[in-house]
Amino acid sequence: METPLFTMRYGIxxxxxxxxxxxxxxxxxxxxxxxxxxxxxxxxxxxPSSILIVNGEHQIIYANAVASHHFGFENCPLVGHSLFxxxxxxxxxxNRLTVxxxxxxxxxxxPLHDGEFETHKRVYQYRLFPVALYGADEAQTGxxxxxxxxxxxxxxxxxQAEKLSSIGTLVSGMAHEINNPMYGILxxxxxxxxxxxxxxxxxxxxxxxxxxxxxxxVVRSFACYARPASGDQKMEIDLNERLIxxxxxxxxxxxxxxxxxxxxxxxxxxxxxxxxxxDQVFVNLISNAAQAMAGHGCLxxxxxLDTDRxxxxxxxxxxxxxxxxxxxxxxxxxxxxxPGVGTGLxxxxxxxxxxxxxxxxxxxxxxxxxxxxxVHLPVxxxxxxxxxxxxx
Amino acid sequence: MECHRPRGRILMVEDEEQVRKPIRLxxxxxxxxxxxxxxxxxxxxxxxxxxDAVMIDTILCDIRMPRASGLEAITYFREHYPxxxxxxxxxxxxxxxxxxxxxQGVLDYLTKPVTREELLTVIERCVDQHGLFxxxx
Numbered sequence: 001m002e003t004p005l006f007t008m009r010y011g012i013x014x015x016x017x018x019x020x021x022x023x024x025x026x027x028x029x030x031x032x033x034x035x036x037x038x039x040x041x042x043x044x045x046x047x048p049s050s051i052l053i054v055n056g057e058h059q060i061i062y063a064n065a066v067a068s069h070h071f072g073f074e075n076c077p078l079v080g081h082s083l084f085x086x087x088x089x090x091x092x093x094x095n096r097l098t099v100x101x102x103x104x105x106x107x108x109x110x111p112l113h114d115g116e117f118e119t120h121k122r123v124y125q126y127r128l129f130p131v132a133l134y135g136a137d138e139a140q141t142g143x144x145x146x147x148x149x150x151x152x153x154x155x156x157x158x159x160q161a162e163k164l165s166s167i168g169t170l171v172s173g174m175a176h177e178i179n180n181p182m183y184g185i186l187x188x189x190x191x192x193x194x195x196x197x198x199x200x201x202x203x204x205x206x207x208x209x210x211x212x213x214x215x216x217x218v219v220r221s222f223a224c225y226a227r228p229a230s231g232d233q234k235m236e237i238d239l240n241e242r243l244i245x246x247x248x249x250x251x252x253x254x255x256x257x258x259x260x261x262x263x264x265x266x267x268x269x270x271x272x273x274x275x276x277x278x279d280q281v282f283v284n285l286i287s288n289a290a291q292a293m294a295g296h297g298c299l300x301x302x303x304x305l306d307t308d309r310x311x312x313x314x315x316x317x318x319x320x321x322x323x324x325x326x327x328x329x330x331x332x333x334x335x336x337x338x339p340g341v342g343t344g345l346x347x348x349x350x351x352x353x354x355x356x357x358x359x360x361x362x363x364x365x366x367x368x369x370x371x372x373x374x375v376h377l378p379v380x381x382x383x384x385x386x387x388x389x390x391x392x
Numbered sequence: 393m394e395c396h397r398p399r400g401r402i403l404m405v406e407d408e409e410q411v412r413k414p415i416r417l418x419x420x421x422x423x424x425x426x427x428x429x430x431x432x433x434x435x436x437x438x439x440x441x442x443x444d445a446v447m448i449d450t451i452l453c454d455i456r457m458p459r460a461s462g463l464e465a466i467t468y469f470r471e472h473y474p475x476x477x478x479x480x481x482x483x484x485x486x487x488x489x490x491x492x493x494x495x496q497g498v499l500d501y502l503t504k505p506v507t508r509e510e511l512l513t514v515i516e517r518c519v520d521q522h523g524l525f526x527x528x529x
Contacts, residue, residue, distance in 0.1 A: 176456060179483035180408045183505035187414030190508045191421075211410055 041065075050145040053131050056138040058083045058094070067145070072120070087145075088117045089126070115358075122149045155352060162345040163280055166287065167226055170249060177218045177252045181211035221249065225279055236270040237278060239312055239377075243301050246282035250290055257295025264302045268310055269379050277353045284346045285314040285373050292318025292371065308379050309359075315372040321365040329363065350375075399423040400449030400519040405435040405465060406481065407457040411504070415452070418508050419515065431457045432465030439473065448476050450518040455482045455489070470497050477518035481506065 041064075044051055050067035054060050063078035071078070071086050084091055093115060114127040125148045131140040188204045188211070195201050243265075250256060271278070289299050297317040304311045321329060328334045332348040350373075354361045358378050365371035402419055406412050407430045419426050427448070429435045435453070451469055455462035466478055477499040482489075490501045499521070500514045 176483045179504045181410050184408075184410035184414055186505045187418065187508060191414060191417050207410075207413065214410070 184211040289316035317370040320367040405453040
């Protein structure tokens with residue numbers, strides 16, 4: 001029986017017996033190793049994502065070919081550079097994410113930690129995973145980085161489409177809000193035409209100015225809401241103020257009826273966000289609450305500051321959400337409203353926007369006893385606006 | 393205006409001062425007496441307080457208002473004061489709503505913004521009709 005040059009155990013060649021056989025075996029083992037190395041490199045290079053491994057000092061110790069291409073390092077090696085020189089990831093965001101990444105073992109069972117950044121006009125998502133390289137004393141962290149620019153654009157389009165559909169229902173409120181002062185303007189002008197008392201003419205002209213300002217303010221708030229989110233820049237906003245604006249927008253609608261509003265606001269630090277997106281979140285939540293109450297009930301808007309997060313709740317005393325639907329309400333196109341009333345996209349968009357700012361949205365409801373939606377958003381660290389510029 | 397004699401009493405049910413003020417000015421100038429309330433519940437209260445003394449010739453009523461909408465008030469007026477003409481003033485041109493209001497006995501339907509001429513023509517017609525109706529009774 002012929003003895004094999006080397007036997008395989010778990011895919012690893014074992015040293016063969018005898019001097020000649022050993023020499024021959026070593027050569028073959030070396031070739032097998034090279035082959036394995038090149039194959040691994042090829043696989044890593046063919047991945048549509050960049051892979052980086054960094055050590056405890058944030059130094060890149062491995063980069064696949066895609067990474068060099070993505071981040072403009074085609075002609076010089078990425079290895080050896082500090083991660084922060086290469087990617088616009090703010091160090092404090094990195095430290096926050098890596099603190100929970102287990103130092104070794106498989107990431108299975110651990111939630112992947114991820115974030116986003118923008119560079120060279122492209123948006124990237126990165127996910128972290130723990131790496132335990134053979135012989136290394138310290139823990140390493142791996143990053144898989146994917147280009148999500150197109151996905152982001154699609155998401156922005158979807159957000160805009162949902163907003164346009166909700167504008168349909170807001171328009172009747174706007175018509176009401178504009179029609180009244182418009183009538184006032186027309187009628188006062190007619191009255192002025194026949195009035196001879198200069199004092200009265202002055203008074204009526206003053207009314208016209210006030211009514212016109214009112215129309216202008218309504219048009220401005222709607223135009224601001226309707227504008228595509230991708231067009232406006234992130235800015236410092238006061239969430240309490242945005243809740244009041246969102247409420248005004250929804251309350252204009254005649255269906256708002258006699259709903260009583262309770263505001264319980266805490267003093268809040270500013271948020272660094274796109275204003276129209278935050279408006280969209282709360283216009284959505286408040287309209288849903290109003291619809292659930294069908295013109296009668298109590299709407300409670302609450303804000304709180306829990307250390308580094310802002311919590312904003314929208315509570316209604318409406319029909320509540322059946323238990324069976326609770327897990328599905330954030331799914332796109334899930335709706336219990338009559339055809340033509342809702343697209344089923346509202347809450348899924350709320351979820352998307354809130355997640356984009358590293359926030360969460362939760363619901364607490366019992367059938368017949370109303371519902372409370374709570375949005376948690378991380379507080380902007382003052383003086384560290386750039387820390388949030390990673391969120392496109 | 394060509395006519396200076398007191399023409400009648402109008403109950404205006406409208407929540408916005410921006411609308412009430414020009415209507416009040418126009419109707420007063422045209423010789424009408426104007427009673428103003430800002431919602432349906434108040435209108436019902438005024439009518440119930442002293443029905444005989446009020447003697448309204450025409451009710452000019454908005455539809456969408458807080459507290460007892462115009463529709464609720466109109467149903468009440470039709471039931472209790474069937475002879476008083478009602479004119480609806482609304483910001484929502486809605487054919488179906490207009491048709492159902494006419495069926496309820498609403499005499500006319502004005503869409504904001506309305507010109508003074510339209511307003512005065514409609515009010516005059518309603519007040520005249522109420523005068524005729526009262527005379528026949």
